[in-house]
Amino acid sequence: MKEFWLLLRSHIKTVITSITTMGAFRFISFVFVIACFLLGSYYLFFRIFTYLLSVEMIGPGLTDRLIEMSFFVFFTMLLFSNVITSFSTFYNDKELDFLFSLPVKPTSVYLVKLIENYLYASWATMILAIPLVIAYGVTTRAPLLYFPFSLLGVLIFPLIPAALASMFIFSLLRLFPRLQARDIILLSLGLIMALTFLYMKITNPGLLKLFETENERELLLFASNLTTIGGSYVPSTWLSNILRGLSTAHMSGFFYSALLFVVSLAATILAYLVAKLLYVQSWLLIGEHVARRRFKRSLLSFHSARPTRTFLMKDVLIFVREPTQWVQLSMFTILLIVYIFSLRRTPMYFTFPLWRTIVSFANFAYISFVIATFGVRFIYPAVSLERAGIWLLGSSPLSFRKIIAMKYLSNLFLAVVIIEALLIFSNVVIRTDNSVFFIMPIIALFVAASLVSINLGFGSRFPHFNEDNPSKIAAGSGGIIAALASITYVGISLIILAAPAYNYLASEYFNRPVNYPVIYSALAVFVFLNILTIGIPLKIASRSLVYADF
Amino acid sequence: MSTLIVRNLGKTFRNVSAVNGLDLELRPGEIFVLLGPNGAGKTTTLKMIAGLVHPSEGDIIIKGINLNEHPIAAKAHIGYVPDEPFIYNKLTGREFINFIAGIYRIEKDHFEERMAAYFKRLGIGEWIDEFSEKYSHGMKQKVIMCQLFLHNPDLILIDEPLVGLDPKTSKTVREIFFELRDQGKTLFICTHTLSFAREIASRLGIISEGVLKFTGDLDALSTISGSRDIEEIYLKLTEESTTADR
Numbered sequence: 074m075k076e077f078w079l080l081l082r083s084h085i086k087t088v089i090t091s092i093t094t095m096g097a098f099r100f101i102s103f104v105f106v107i108a109c110f111l112l113g114s115y116y117l118f119f120r121i122f123t124y125l126l127s128v129e130m131i132g133p134g135l136t137d138r139l140i141e142m143s144f145f146v147f148f149t150m151l152l153f154s155n156v157i158t159s160f161s162t163f164y165n166d167k168e169l170d171f172l173f174s175l176p177v178k179p180t181s182v183y184l185v186k187l188i189e190n191y192l193y194a195s196w197a198t199m200i201l202a203i204p205l206v207i208a209y210g211v212t213t214r215a216p217l218l219y220f221p222f223s224l225l226g227v228l229i230f231p232l233i234p235a236a237l238a239s240m241f242i243f244s245l246l247r248l249f250p251r252l253q254a255r256d257i258i259l260l261s262l263g264l265i266m267a268l269t270f271l272y273m274k275i276t277n278p279g280l281l282k283l284f285e286t287e288n289e290r291e292l293l294l295f296a297s298n299l300t301t302i303g304g305s306y307v308p309s310t311w312l313s314n315i316l317r318g319l320s321t322a323h324m325s326g327f328f329y330s331a332l333l334f335v336v337s338l339a340a341t342i343l344a345y346l347v348a349k350l351l352y353v354q355s356w357l358l359i360g361e362h363v364a365r366r367r368f369k370r371s372l373l374s375f376h377s378a379r380p381t382r383t384f385l386m387k388d389v390l391i392f393v394r395e396p397t398q399w400v401q402l403s404m405f406t407i408l409l410i411v412y413i414f415s416l417r418r419t420p421m422y423f424t425f426p427l428w429r430t431i432v433s434f435a436n437f438a439y440i441s442f443v444i445a446t447f448g449v450r451f452i453y454p455a456v457s458l459e460r461a462g463i464w465l466l467g468s469s470p471l472s473f474r475k476i477i478a479m480k481y482l483s484n485l486f487l488a489v490v491i492i493e494a495l496l497i498f499s500n501v502v503i504r505t506d507n508s509v510f511f512i513m514p515i516i517a518l519f520v521a522a523s524l525v526s527i528n529l530g531f532g533s534r535f536p537h538f539n540e541d542n543p544s545k546i547a548a549g550s551g552g553i554i555a556a557l558a559s560i561t562y563v564g565i566s567l568i569i570l571a572a573p574a575y576n577y578l579a580s581e582y583f584n585r586p587v588n589y590p591v592i593y594s595a596l597a598v599f600v601f602l603n604i605l606t607i608g609i610p611l612k613i614a615s616r617s618l619v620y621a622d623f
Numbered sequence: 624m625s626t627l628i629v630r631n632l633g634k635t636f637r638n639v640s641a642v643n644g645l646d647l648e649l650r651p652g653e654i655f656v657l658l659g660p661n662g663a664g665k666t667t668t669l670k671m672i673a674g675l676v677h678p679s680e681g682d683i684i685i686k687g688i689n690l691n692e693h694p695i696a697a698k699a700h701i702g703y704v705p706d707e708p709f710i711y712n713k714l715t716g717r718e719f720i721n722f723i724a725g726i727y728r729i730e731k732d733h734f735e736e737r738m739a740a741y742f743k744r745l746g747i748g749e750w751i752d753e754f755s756e757k758y759s760h761g762m763k764q765k766v767i768m769c770q771l772f773l774h775n776p777d778l779i780l781i782d783e784p785l786v787g788l789d790p791k792t793s794k795t796v797r798e799i800f801f802e803l804r805d806q807g808k809t810l811f812i813c814t815h816t817l818s819f820a821r822e823i824a825s826r827l828g829i830i831s832e833g834v835l836k837f838t839g840d841l842d843a844l845s846t847i848s849g850s851r852d853i854e855e856i857y858l859k860l861t862e863e864s865t866t867a868d869r
């Protein structure tokens with residue numbers, strides 16, 4: 074145990090040093106963006122809860138269902154992200170060679186790494202869950218005791234998926250040490266999805282009927298009559314019970330807090346025991362089974378040499394050969410296909426043109442946020458992934474401006490393909506009105522162009538040339554800033570576009586006169602915003618590389 | 624014409640002065656070896672000449688081109704081997720070489736055979752078609768060194784060339800350096816291996832705490848220090864400089 078504290082202390086020290094040496098600009102933007110995001114989501118949740126709780130009869134029930142649903146989604150997302158990050162944290166980290174050579178117990182190494190994995194996998198969820206919990210407490214006028222208990226619950230809760238994921242990965246690798254990273258990730262994702270589906274089918278078959286309800290009223294009734302969404306055996310339900318119980322000073326809140334605490338502790342201890350049995354063994358075994366693959370023909374060989382083509386081809390090759398990259402990209406794609414599919418299965422909205430239009434606006438907002446996440450995960454690390462190879466580019470006659478331009482255009486291409494495909498498919502499914510159908514893809518072009526630029530800009534301004542794991546690069550302080558800046562950009566764009574959208578709805582469905590000045594000025598403001606959000610980050614990107622010392 | 628002219632070069636990191644008032648001129652066919660204790664500023668000097676670190680003051684002129692004013696044109700004459708060899712993990716050595724050839728616009732027919740000869744000479748063998756993530760330190764170093772023969776640079780900057788190389792390869796590397804010198808290239812090498820320095824250097828420089836204390840050939844240095852043994856010369860000159868500053 075003493076060793077564990079020692080290791081933990083040295084890890085915490087590194088984190089603290091990296092914060093204190095961060096530089097004023099980085100630190101301030103970090104704090105500013107996080108604060109904006111927390112406050113923004115707090116405000117959003119506050120509005121949602123205030124509205125829902127004011128709905129007669131079914132309001133409170135709906136609120137509880139919404140919270141249960143959110144936590145259930147968090148829980149499955151946490152399982153996913155823990156499995157994905159644990160392979161690299163527990164097996165693929167260079168630091169492990171050093172740690173295992175120290176005279177410390179492997180279990181101490183495990184615990185430190187577990188905490189690291191827990192933080193990496195759950196920060197994004199926490200940053201959403203914390204404002205949600207506080208907003209709920211404020212709207213329900215919960216007693217003071219509510220806040221410390223529920224926040225503690227939010228912090229403890231992600232330990233369970235972290236412990237589960239590490240147990241799973243250890244057993245899998247002990248049994249099949251020859252598995253490649255991508256097989257493990259794919260296998261576990263399949264398993265998690267299948268289990269989630271089965272679990273929902275068994276504990277709450279009614280839930281899956283959600284997609285088949287005919288109209289809005291039926292849906293609301295259905296939702297408020299559901300007893301629980303996750304079922305009472307899932308930690309996410311306990312967490313929502315903590316919120317509900319404590320907000321009314323009911324004893325059940327304390328009961329579920331205790332339950333959550335005991336189960337997290339038990340899961341961690343169990344994972345600790347599994348690690349004691351399997352971790353080092355499997356780590357050693359994996360080292361022996363490095364796959365040897367030879368490429369007789371070099372894929373980077375072209376008859377006539379062109380710097381741009383060679384550079385792009387190199388990026389493609391490295392992407393394709395790095396399983397964490399394309400596995401996450403495919404997961405991302407699967408989730409989106411599921412999303413569009415579920416839109417298709419929700420016919421209740423589509424009987425009614427006003428609803429259809431509202432849904433298509435909401436869909437646009439959702440897709441913009443999706444692209445923002447995509448940008449942080451795949452575009453933000455693009456410059457850092459050049460790693461120490463940046464010396465080569467820096468001392469070569471290929472200018473950084475050109476490198477940034479190539480990275481920008483190739484990533485923009487990808488982002489545009491994704492955003493337009495999503496938008497067009499979903500609008501076909503929703504059967505959006507013609508005019509909206511044609512305007513949205515144009516606006517989406519701006520959104521994609523800005524988001525790629527923002528992520529590339531922050532990625533070059535705050536590069537991590539020592540890290541080769543793109544998920545970890547994206548989870549660093551620079552990545553958080555980029556994520557929140559992207560989300561802020563999307564938020565501001567949506568606020569600007571809300572005016573013309575509202576105007577359009579009012580004139581189309583309520584026969585109000587069209588207010589052209591409002592529409593045109595909003596569009597002008599939007600274009601102006603985008604000139605800034607495309608131009609400035611790109612400028613920052615090439616300047617920070619040109620003036621950097623490597 | 625001098626291949627490299629460095630005038631009053633200085634670099635300050637935040638408030639640490641790493642290199643200070645460095646003047647140097649290198650001619651074609653010269654092997655210049657820079658010696659100095661850890662943290663003396665060797666790597667920083669080399670990186671400034673390679674265009675990877677921006678000088679706080681001073682000028683670097685490569686083949687008559689000012690690096691600061693025309694970085695791209697100047698860099699076309701440089702070949703650089705860093706102290707920590709890096710190749711993209713998921714590329715094979717051969718792909719890495721092809722990648723660099725592409726960036727420097729070198730046609731395939733112009734380098735494939737030549738490269739194959741160097742791969743063989745440096746004992747890279749079949750490793751060239753493996754992912755570089757499996758390379759040892761020395762293997763990476765060798766592949767990166769092959770890169771120097773692609774675009775035919777006039778100024779070759781090498782940081783710690785011998786680290787991680789086996790004796791046989793060290794010998795080959797030495798021969799290759801001599802060949803390059805005989806072709807009229809200029810080599811600028813930083814090293815801690817004194818015997819190697821003695822064998823290859825046409826001129827030696829000793830840097831300590833960011834200041835270039837002495838330059839000259841072995842004879843000049845032994846006159847100054849009053850010894851013929853390179854180890855003694857080195858110890859004496861770096862010693863003097865550190866005590867002189869106090």
Ligand SMILES: Nc1ncnc2c1ncn2[C@@H]1O[C@H](COP(=O)(O)OP(=O)(O)OP(=O)(O)O)[C@@H](O)[C@H]1O
Pocket residue numbers: 622636637639640641659660661662663664665666667668
């Ligand atoms: N990026 C940087 N930021 C701050 N200080 C730096 C940076 N790079 C180098 N230094 C400092 O500059 C000084 C010179 O370092 P340099 O790497 O040039 O030494 P060196 O002669 O190459 O040493 P060695 O023989 O150990 O390789 C050192 O004091 C070092 O701490």
Ligand SMILES: [Mg+2]
Pocket residue numbers: 665666667706782
């Ligand atoms: Mg050095």
